[in-house]
Amino acid sequence: MDLNVEIKGEGYPILCLHGHPGSSTSMSVFTNYFSREYQTLAPDLRGYGKSRARENFEMKDHLHDLQILLDKYQIDRCLLLGWSLGGILALELALADPDRFSGLILIASAARPLSSHPAVSWQDLLFTGVGGIVNYVLPGWQWNIDTFGKRSLFRYLLAEQTPAAYQYLAKEGVPAYLQTSAAASKALNRAIGEGYNRLADLEKIEIPCLVLAGESDRHITVDSSRETARHLKYCHWKSYPHAHLFPWEIPQLVLTDIEQWLRFHPEVHKFGVRSL
Incomplete structure (x- = not known):
């Protein structure tokens, strides 16, 4: 699928993946800031935003779409940043094509996402x-x-x-x-129902990783995010006393923490550098 994508700035590319429900626009808290120094690519995933989906699909179709997107813009290597569902897709991309990605930033996400959300009245x-x-x-x-x-x-x-x-x-x-389609919701619900769990495969990811989470997150618990961080070889972990949408509550603190991590790991945002 030819995804709608919002591209900003110039420099080393960062692929920014939104959550559910979400769109390229909902990643502006990251793209507006980092596009001053990097090139940010924020697509509307299949069935979200302007990337309309008329038929049902599976979660794996998102990965195929994103690989086609990177090929289209001739991006051989980039940094991954994913929020919630976007973080899960970022993990899958890193596992599927490790040579293509230089670093991984997970926001309120997990390889074995667990929820503590109470029943809705x-x-x-x-x-x-x-x-x-x-x-x-x-x-x-x-x-x-x-x-x-x-x-x-x-x-x-x-x-x-x-x-x-x-x-x-x-x-x-x-x-x-x-703008979130019924097909997108069905694809996600099927994946959740099947018990998504990639913890055992995380040892294969050998790029620097940053995992940020909210202590009060009820959608993807802080414990499941912490569990993911512990299974990643080269990972920095930090949590905040906030909930799932903490980048919208404390944007400057989150952006500063990501920027400091980037400064500490120049290998994740420099062309031609591929090793730790």
């Missing part, structure tokens, strides 16, 4: 719907956050529930949700 759905609509019209309105947001499903995605995070939700989260 009708009140959760009601408050989420009302709060989401109001926030779309008036992004970051504190009254709406206090009245509906903190009683909605957003309380499992955001720990501090700041107006800035709600602005991201309005500008990038809601459009991504509305």
Whole structure:
């Protein structure tokens, strides 16, 4: 599939992969910052954003699409950055074609993703719907956050529930949700139902890795992210006292930590350098 992709900047390429629901736009917190020094490529995965899917597909089709995308832009080697589902796909790419990737950054993701999300009630759905609509019209309105947001499903995605995070939700989260196809949801649910687990294969990844997680994450628990970090040979680990969407709550801290890791590992973003 010919994916829609947003390309910014010049320099060493970073392939930025969004989560579910998500789109290329929802990766702007990373692409706007790193495109000042690197070339960022943020595709809409099959069935997301503008990469429309009319038929059902499997998770493995995402990998095929991404390999075709890199071939199309003649990218022989790049850095991987994936958030949530995007991190799982980044792991799969690194395992499938290790010589093509120089480093791996996982955001709120895991090789054996476990959830601690409680059952969803009708009140959760009601408050989420009302709060989401109001926030779309008036992004970051504190009254709406206090009245509906903190009683909605957003309380499992955001720990501090700041107006800035709600602005991201309005500008990038809601459009991504509305553009996520039923086929994409089915593909993900099938993979989850089959019990996805790649921990045993992580020893094959021999590139520098950075794993960042939220201590309050209910969608992919901090323990499952930590477990992934422990199975990666060359990995730096850090967690924050936040939830699944922590890059939208503490963007500057997350970006600074990634940048420091990049400075410490110049081999992951220099052309022609392939070893530790």
